[in-house]
Amino acid sequence: MPDASAVALRGVRKRFSRVGRWVLNGVDLTAGAGTVNVIAGNNGSGKSTLLRIVAGAAGPTEGQVERPPRSVAYVPEELPARLRMDADTYIGHLGRLRGLDRAVVAERSRSLFDRLGLDPGPHVPIGDLSKGNSQKVALTQAFLAPTQLLVLDEPYSGLDEEAGKELVGLLEEARGAGSTIVLSTHDPAVLAAADAAYFLVDGQLRPAPSWPELSAVERPRTVIRLVLTAVDDRASPQELASMPGVAAADYDLPGGQLVVRTEDADSLLYRALASGWSFQRGHPEDGQS
Amino acid sequence: MTIALIRYIAADALRAERWAPPVFCFIVATAAFNAGGGPAVSCYGFAASVLFAVAVWLTVAVGNSEDPVQTAITVVTVGSALRVRLAKLGTSYLVCLLLAGIALAWPLVGSHAATLAAVVAGGVAQLLSALAGVAFGALLTRPVTNRLGLVVVVGVAACLAELAIPGAPPVRRLLTMFGANDLPGPADVAGPLLLITIETLALSALLIAAAQAIARRRT
Numbered sequence: 294m295p296d297a298s299a300v301a302l303r304g305v306r307k308r309f310s311r312v313g314r315w316v317l318n319g320v321d322l323t324a325g326a327g328t329v330n331v332i333a334g335n336n337g338s339g340k341s342t343l344l345r346i347v348a349g350a351a352g353p354t355e356g357q358v359e360r361p362p363r364s365v366a367y368v369p370e371e372l373p374a375r376l377r378m379d380a381d382t383y384i385g386h387l388g389r390l391r392g393l394d395r396a397v398v399a400e401r402s403r404s405l406f407d408r409l410g411l412d413p414g415p416h417v418p419i420g421d422l423s424k425g426n427s428q429k430v431a432l433t434q435a436f437l438a439p440t441q442l443l444v445l446d447e448p449y450s451g452l453d454e455e456a457g458k459e460l461v462g463l464l465e466e467a468r469g470a471g472s473t474i475v476l477s478t479h480d481p482a483v484l485a486a487a488d489a490a491y492f493l494v495d496g497q498l499r500p501a502p503s504w505p506e507l508s509a510v511e512r513p514r515t516v517i518r519l520v521l522t523a524v525d526d527r528a529s530p531q532e533l534a535s536m537p538g539v540a541a542a543d544y545d546l547p548g549g550q551l552v553v554r555t556e557d558a559d560s561l562l563y564r565a566l567a568s569g570w571s572f573q574r575g576h577p578e579d580g581q582s
Numbered sequence: 583m584t585i586a587l588i589r590y591i592a593a594d595a596l597r598a599e600r601w602a603p604p605v606f607c608f609i610v611a612t613a614a615f616n617a618g619g620g621p622a623v624s625c626y627g628f629a630a631s632v633l634f635a636v637a638v639w640l641t642v643a644v645g646n647s648e649d650p651v652q653t654a655i656t657v658v659t660v661g662s663a664l665r666v667r668l669a670k671l672g673t674s675y676l677v678c679l680l681l682a683g684i685a686l687a688w689p690l691v692g693s694h695a696a697t698l699a700a701v702v703a704g705g706v707a708q709l710l711s712a713l714a715g716v717a718f719g720a721l722l723t724r725p726v727t728n729r730l731g732l733v734v735v736v737g738v739a740a741c742l743a744e745l746a747i748p749g750a751p752p753v754r755r756l757l758t759m760f761g762a763n764d765l766p767g768p769a770d771v772a773g774p775l776l777l778i779t780i781e782t783l784a785l786s787a788l789l790i791a792a793a794q795a796i797a798r799r800r801t
Contacts, residue, residue, distance in 0.1 A: 531780070
């Protein structure tokens with residue numbers, strides 16, 4: 294393995310009984326250090342199974358998996374409602390399993406709880422927390438200490454907007470520190486921002502089409518009027534207005550809305566969602582404004 | 583780290599309170615059998631057979647305490663599914679050791695006749711019974727099986743088989759050994775115990791390895 298932080302799956306197949314259906318059927322995946330790798334796919338396509346295998350929570354039925362020997366963190370889609378410990382106790386135990394000092398764990402978890410905004414505080418049983426808040430506990434255990442590999446199963450689902458932004462920051466910090474990040478998502482913006490993106494279809498990974506490939510697809514050219522609003526700092530009206538196919542753009546409207554007329558709404562929308570815009574409405578241009 | 587792992591598993595299992603029925607069943611059974619007089623060896627034989635059943639029950643309770651999703655986090659944090667599974671079995675075994683201590687001391691506090699050889703043999707008998715029980719329990723725990731009906735039927739069948747099948751290690755063999763002599767000397771127990779120990783270790787290793795093999799596929 295050329296890189297200490299790299300992950301490599303070769304010909305991974307998985308089924309849960311001797312005669313069961315192959316949930317994964319020949320998955321190949323390589324992920325380098327300091328990269329964000331995103332896996333998309335329909336519900337039930339096997340994303341969670343694949344991520345558990347990447348993380349080492351489960352083994353493949355066939356095929357090889359290489360991952361950093363130690364220091365892997367895993368965030369499941371949802372913490373079980375049966376978890377009776379409170380957040381502080383649970384995180385304390387997991388910190389000690391990582392061999393971390395008690396004081397370090399206390400300080401780090403406090404800062405992560407603050408950052409992510411764990412609202413009812415750390416002394417409520419995890420099973421009693423809302424989906425979003427228990428997600429914050431799951432994220433906290435994963436970011437307690439730097440790890441070589443971070444595996445996150447739909448980490449953005451259920452998070453409020455503030456926590457979502459903090460997670461973007463935490464992942465960016467981990468990536469900068471050389472962590473390999475593998476996560477699943479249904480969010481096209483997350484998919485578009487990744488270093489590598491894949492769709493899991495029929496138990497196999499297919500590379501998600503890149504931006505140039507998507508924009509090269511021929512589509513019927515009708516002028517569409519799209520209304521977008523900026524949801525974070527990355528949103529730049531100038532950048533969108535300068536895209537190919539944009540006929541006109543108006544930003545100086547009350548409420549911070551951007552109205553664009555474009556011949557290539559699919560491409561524009563793809564780019565806009567990935568760069569801090571939210572889609573409000575759209576309809577075919579009828580010639581009148 | 584092993585200590586941290588056992589502490590975590592124990593803390594989680596303690597909150598679930600599923601450990602309570604087998605523990606109290608064992609204490610009540612021990613009290614009941616010690617209520618009469620007689621030699622200590624009969625108490626030890628009885629305690630060993632009850633401890634087998636209790637060890638199976640405790641192992642299932644401790645092993646199933648974590649939700650599978652929670653187990654996934656633990657396994658990734660520790661870096662080994664095998665270590666986590668063995669630590670759960672180890673935690674169950676530690677509780678059994680506590681119960682074995684109670685069973686061993688009880689007849690001595692009361693007015694039961696005993697020899698040193700009987701006490702040592704009684705101690706080894708508890709250790710072996712608990713080990714075999716934990717090993718059977720490993721086969722009845724998630725992810726090997728999660729069907730409660732099956733767990734109960736197979737668990738009870740294993741206990742009956744241990745009692746009824748002549749020469750079955752360790753329970754039936756221990757009962758036979760303790761039944762042979764009320765006040766045994768070292769020569770009476772050393773030979774049989776060594777053989778039972780070897781058989782029980784082999785049986786337990788086999789059961790735990792089988793459980794691990796099935797668990798790997800089903801995770």
